[in-house]
Amino acid sequence: MKKLFNLQWLSVLILALVLVGCGVKEDVKKEEASKEDQKVEETSYKVTDDRGVEVEFDAVPKTVVSLQPSNTEILFALGVGDKIVGATDFDTYPEEAQKIERVSDSVKFNSERILALNPDVVIAYTTGNDETLTALKGLEDAGIKVFAIQSATSFDDVYGDIQQISTVMGIEDKGEKLKKDIKAKIADVQAKVKDVEKLKNVYVEISPKPDIYTPASGTFQQEILKAANVNNVFADQQGWAKVSEEDVIARNPNVILTTVNYVEDPAAEIIARDGWNSITAIQNKAVYYIDTDISNRPGPRIGEAVELIAKAVYPELFK
Incomplete structure (x- = not known):
């Protein structure tokens, strides 16, 4: 009888351990899920464009439409040119840019085609005129994130564009390096x-x-x-x-x-x-x-x- 009692007690103990183990696993899963949710929240970020609009990103964009050749060059120089799915007729540099689908003539863009591509972000340009802003708003109203950059008129503007785009793409360190490399190139020429x-x-x-x-x-x-x-x-x-x-x-x-x-x-x-x-x-x-x-x-x-x-x-x- 004692032996039988011991076996019964051992069975209860094992069952309890199993149940506790399951409970621990569930707690671990919940904790991991919570950490994952927190991680997603931490990757959410906001960047202000040249319209003064604060654009929020839930994650780093994986697909991009670029509506200005200079911004396309910046994206390639930052090492993320492969994420561009739409560009302008004048995006000729680097050579890989010529293979990207054309969605704009640099003045007007094909809204229908951009919507069909459904990019994570459209990096557009603005001259501040109402026509451009109205066209961009049409994309936003359709659910497309738009980050507008004013056309650069100085070296500082270019450095600012690089900073903004690198922040949007989650590669600020590469943006800083690119700016340093450009400044070093100019300094080398000026020394001569x-x-x-x-x-x-x-x-x-x-x-x-x-x-x-x-x-x-x-x-x-x-x-x-x-x-x-x-x-x-x-x-x-x-x-x-x-x-x-x-x-x-x-x-x-x-x-x-x-x-x-x-x-x-x-x-x-x-x-x-x-x-x-x-x-x-x-x-x-x-x-x-x-x-x-x-x-x-x-x-x-x-x-x-x-x-x-x-x-x-x-x-x-x-x-």
């Missing part, structure tokens, strides 16, 4: 041109005859020219200045740079212009084409843009 005693006078043409336009003060290009230690002959003007042939001839630049890429041999066209043969740059054939995407795009290649200008104007310092 800092001892130039007499700055060369430079004219930059972004639109040819008959409507000639040049970047003046208050433009992104002016900051590039200044960083390259050259004198913009139209720095006394503001914004995108329309100038006459007589204006250019009178200012007699030492070097002429053109970013025009839609005419055949733009440098040769400038050299051959009637009445321009009195200009020092024409006489010395110091007229050069500068890659329009690098020099006009406020993105992660601004260091290269400064180097392009400096090399064209002071080639002897880069041998």
